[in-house]
Amino acid sequence: MSAPESRLLTTEGESAPQRRATIAILDYGSQYTQLIARRVRESRVYCEIFAHDVTAKELERRGVVGVILSGGPSSVYDADAPQIEPAILDGRFPVLGICYGMHLMAQVLGGEVAPEGKREYGPATVDIAESGGLFEGLSDHERAWMSHGDTVKRLPPGFHAVARTERLPLAAMSDGRNRFGVQFHPEVMHTPRGAEVLRNFLYRVCGCAGDWTPAAFIAEAVAELRRTIGDKHAICALSGGVDSAVAATLVARAIGDRLTCVFIDTGLLRANEAEEVVATFGPRLRLVHVDAAERFLRRLDGVSDPEQKRTIIGEEFIRCFEEHARRVGNVDLLVQGTIYPDVI
Structure with a gap:
């Protein structure tokens, strides 16, 4: 050995x-x-x-x-x-x-x-x-x-x-x-x-074999997610950014339609970004598209302070996500996408 x-x-x-x-x-x-x-x-x-x-x-x-x-x-x-x-x-x-x-x-x-x-x-x-x-x-x-x-x-x-x-x-x-x-x-x-x-x-x-690849990591991550999640259902707030997109893709490979992704269009995205997210992930994931632009813009009406805007957007996003998560029904786990330095 x-x-x-x-x-x-x-x-x-x-x-x-x-x-x-x-x-x-x-x-x-x-x-x-x-x-x-x-x-x-x-x-x-x-x-x-x-x-x-x-x-x-x-x-x-x-x-x-x-x-x-x-x-x-x-x-x-x-x-x-x-x-x-x-x-x-x-x-x-x-x-x-x-x-x-x-x-x-x-x-x-x-x-x-x-x-x-x-x-x-x-x-x-x-x-x-x-x-x-x-x-x-x-x-x-x-x-x-x-x-x-x-x-x-x-x-x-x-x-x-x-x-x-x-x-x-x-x-x-x-x-x-x-x-x-x-x-x-x-x-x-x-x-x-x-x-x-x-x-x-x-x-x-160290005696390493030099046989690891990113593809091997994907296979290992999916297998580990499958073992960890078992037969449970999960939900993910999908923004279309790299963090949540990678997390959602890996979990979807592991448990399929038992993952529900909620994409909230806040009305604050770049031009055509909401349509691109739906076109990219809609055919591949179980995706709930929430058009909440009017809701967010109404809350931000008359607010000029950047920090106050940030707080309002964050709070409103959580409330909106919670509402639609309850509509999904049986959910056991929340999928959180984050970047590596955040973990560190």
């Missing part, structure tokens, strides 16, 4: 085939966190972004086979710096710390991090001392993007330096097994071979 497969067992030791091998990206406030996720998925590996205070137990429950710690604007020695549960770094997961993530690994595991005195922002030449593992297939000298004010001054016990720059003697570190830290940012385009560094971590260190 491979290491990733072993991490996909339940606590009772039974296989959990419904779980996909997942890379967890712990978010420390980096502007590049979403970009890290994109790079992982471009490598055909499934990943999710988690808050930095997620527990090791939760990651194990979610089928995580590797962890990436993002960069971030904080300094690890600050009193209010975001931390990590130490168990995540005890070797049970392969870990790649990027910038702040490397600093956090070093500090938690017994090393030392200190301010460098002057921030480094821009390209640097990384001299690779150990070509295997994270740097498999790369040359001895690679360009990389730096953006940091702190640096690792002393490595934690059991770690050794695997790369340096003219300015930094500890530009990358490894425990020789499955834990790595890099001072540079492999996720940005200014690190020309950064994608290879990430793939080496995903494939060689």
